Amino acid sequence: xxxxxxxxxxxxxxxxxxxxxxxxxxxxxxxxxxxxxxxxxxxxxxxxxxxxxxxxxxxxxxxxxxxxxxxxxxxxxxxxxxxxxxxxxxxxxxxxxxxxxxxxxxxxxxxx
Numbered sequence: 095x096x097x098x099x100x101x102x103x104x105x106x107x108x109x110x111x112x113x114x115x116x117x118x119x120x121x122x123x124x125x126x127x128x129x130x131x132x133x134x135x136x137x138x139x140x141x142x143x144x145x146x147x148x149x150x151x152x153x154x155x156x157x158x159x160x161x162x163x164x165x166x167x168x169x170x171x172x173x174x175x176x177x178x179x180x181x182x183x184x185x186x187x188x189x190x191x192x193x194x195x196x197x198x199x200x201x202x203x204x205x206x
Contacts, residue, residue: 100139103157104133107147107157121150124143128143
């Protein structure tokens with residue numbers, strides 16, 4: 095994972111899910127002011143909040159906590175296209191790899 099803070103990762107997840115802070119607050123039961131303080135780094139997110147945010151945004155908990163097992167093992171080479179940054183492409187790839195690892199851990203088979 096990059097050196098982003100938990101708050102920055104939450105902001106990325108909100109943006110990627112196409113949600114506003116108010117919509118995420120409604121979906122998670124976490125107040126919008128609490129979300130705002132967490133995103134800005136003025137408040138530490140609680141684990142149950144991160145779990146709720148992950149469920150609402152489609153991100154994995156490890157993407158917020160920075161405890162990715164896959165990130166340290168993944169090396170990639172790519173060429174950015176259509177204005178995509180290398181960091182955003184790597185983040186998207188890691189999301190899918192983490193999801194695959196999670197499904198393996200839960201013994202959920204891949205369906206082709």
